[in-house]
Amino acid sequence: MDLNNYLELFIEESKEHVQAINDELLKLEIEPENIDIVNEIFRSAHTLKGMAASMGFDDLASLTHEMENVLDMIRQSELRITEEIMNVVFTCVDLIAKMVDNIEQGGDGTEDVTEIVRKLQSIQNPSIIHDEERVSAQNEAATTKELVIDEFQRSIIQEARKLGNHVYEVYVKLDERCVMKSVRAYMVFQAAEDLGEIIQTDPPVEQIEEDQFGDSFTLLLLSHHDRLKIEAQLTNISEVKAVIVTEKTEQELGNTDKQNHLNPNVTDKPRKGKENQKASETKKKPVTKSIRVDIEKLDRLMNLFSELIIDRGRLEQIARKSQIPDLIETVEHMTRISTDLQGLVLNMRMVPVEQVFNRFPRMVRDLAKDLNKKVQLVVEGAETELDRTVIDEIGDPLVHLLRNALDHGLESTDERIANNKPEEGRILLKAYHSGNHVFIEVVDDGKGINREKVLKKAIERGVISEEESYSLSDQQVYSLIFSSGFSTADKISDISGRGVGLDVVKTKIESLGGTITIDSTPEQGSAFRIQLPLSLSIIYSMLVKVAEEIYAIPFNSIVEITTNSDNEVYTLHGQKVIQFRGQVVPLIELKEVFQVPQVESPKVNQPLYIVIVRKGDQTIGLVTDTVLGQQEIVLKPLGRYLNQLQGISGATILGNGEVALIIDTNQFFNEKG
Amino acid sequence: MVKIIVFKLGEEEYALDIEFVQSIERIQPITRVPNAPSYVKGLMNLRGNVIPIIDLRKKLNIGETNFTDHTRIIISKYEDIELGFIVDQTSDVIDVSRDELEMELSGRMEFDAFGGIVNFSGRLIILLKMEELVKTEVK
């Protein structure tokens, strides 16, 4: 079998289980008595073991095997959870994660697990070595024993003979690769009892039940069936390699030894399986049917769909021009269907942000220990969904923000006590949906951002001049910490790195089409708020014309569209403005900022359209010549060659096949506005 | 041996390693990109992909292309960057061995994208360095 076919699935599922174990371990730390949690962990470890063994990752399999044993003892209440055990298990999970990562990167997942396996074994049984020796000694003893019968059995045999039964000695040899010999033996017993009555076994049935025998065992069977029938029935059991049935005469059974180990109670069923599965069963999870799809296929689907939307736009134009009712009706129907289809396609790419969030509790726990801080991480809105592409990228920035909150945001425990704050710091990680955006916030209840410190450092580093510093609002000061090479920590720590950091976060978020802002109150804490687009690829927009060029303005930033004939244009301090709904709205001439070549002399009395757009609570008006109408457009990235064009966020292809640029309205709001 | 695609900029002959060339296209509508470097002619829709188009003459500081019937766009890809280069005319694809490639050029004529000069049966062809052409000036 080519195992590579399964590798991807193996890695994915292994990661899920590692994550599940981590999550449950954290819960277990809080509720060490909760057996349900142990069961969950056990189940994940168990599945991991099975998968690893199947793939031939022996180190991983043996590690998970020992881990499972320890967990089993805990859930059987044979072992009490101690901090030491928790730490060993945590280390195990880290090691497992490391191995899985190694496998993912093309490695063979080997790792030196002897030390940790030894630890796990010594948890299970401090004197494990002696135990093994004892077992093997018993095995030897078992295989050399002779099959002997006592008086009582002899009388049974005699009775049976009178009824026409034969006495058979049945020698059964199991496949040496057989893993659960005792269960195989049980199946042999079961089959034999269908044929007659077992009056004795060698080794004794208790030893067989405990797996304490070699590859073979012998039965004494009373049956009225003939020898071949018995052989055939027993050979048909899996992993039974050989069955030798010999009929015994009375003479051969004559030697009686009263001191031997007797086991007439073969018919007693072996011990019942442990009933501890029940606890985990009661915890119902909704089961939905799903399949896994390669993300590339989804991307291709999305691309093809995008093409379709472009054609749809074109078709709509043709239909409108043609005035053919049937065509118009059909196109309208197609539009409705494709809108539904679009919803579905976009939805398929949506993944709960939980995928990213769920690794944070563990990270925060470890970090808090390293920093010797007490912290409670509260996660809200983990079910909020985001485009898969965003999910893949958002992890690192969030890690950074969380580390920053722990390291720089929260005070040391002593400081907190001195300031009459709860000893335990609180970090809130929250995701929620609003309009066409998803927001993710990292909020701490620490000391807040020190305006003076930030300014001092910014001036030191030449990020701003001293004069500039006086006129900055708090918001503007806070955003300085996103400047490159900025670090507010007095001491450089390993946790948040060496000043590389928040600027990278900002760049990353912006590359995803998002923004990040900071709120902070001295002594009460800080909040970092990330705003991300819900979907990356298809956006509703208004097409506008500036001279002969067509631009798209995303709908979600548009407040309203008006004309200059309805609103008088004033000039304030050299800036053209209009008064709109009681607000003074500065105007941006797209013709000027985009240096649009003038084709002919402007018609004097033609009204100009003003598209009013918003960022936060600020508004500005973009001056255009004509508004062409609303359209769904497919965002096409400009690629690395043309990134960071002033005022442009991307391009799209219009119904006529030409390229139009998408305006990034946010860039027209100046920072000091 | 390297395969190079030879094209004309005015009367001069230039070439690109064919390894980086994806296709040769006729001129299609190009959308101007505001605030971009002057040699960026604009964006073109090439079968659903939006590709930046470079006026190669401008990029190399040897004038500006006037579109004619012979004007072509060489679509190239270097790492993840796809670019189209406007050239006056494409001529042919030729094989050049490494030692036919003259790397020396008098210092006065040296420029960043210079990748060597080929003397191909009397024709002098300048090979351009793709990795230099995909660089944008830091704004």
Next chain:
Amino acid sequence: MASVLIVDDAAFMRMMLKDILVKNGYEVVGEAVNGADAVEKYRELQPDIVTMDITMPEMDGITAVKNIRAMDPAANIIMCSAMGQQPMVLEAIQAGAKDFVVKPFQADRVMESIKRVLGS
């Protein structure tokens, strides 16, 4: 061609088993991800044979065996167990499972088991 229902909560294991079975000419008529799902699918699909994982969420394999056998006393069920699950395998056998195979799966062992169970 015998029809098989594969029951395992790990998609990985299901895929592996399915490959083995399909390569050997069996028809995998369904896959179930837990015991409850298995019982339902068994009722619906009436497969010739079932491969049943033991440790699963919602309803474990042993309970599923009991339920399926209650529905169809002739049901052919093979337990797929990991190492170290003897007591549970035993309980499953007592509950009427016809055979068991131990993970990691070896194709020949799986096939041997299926042939035996279907042959008997």
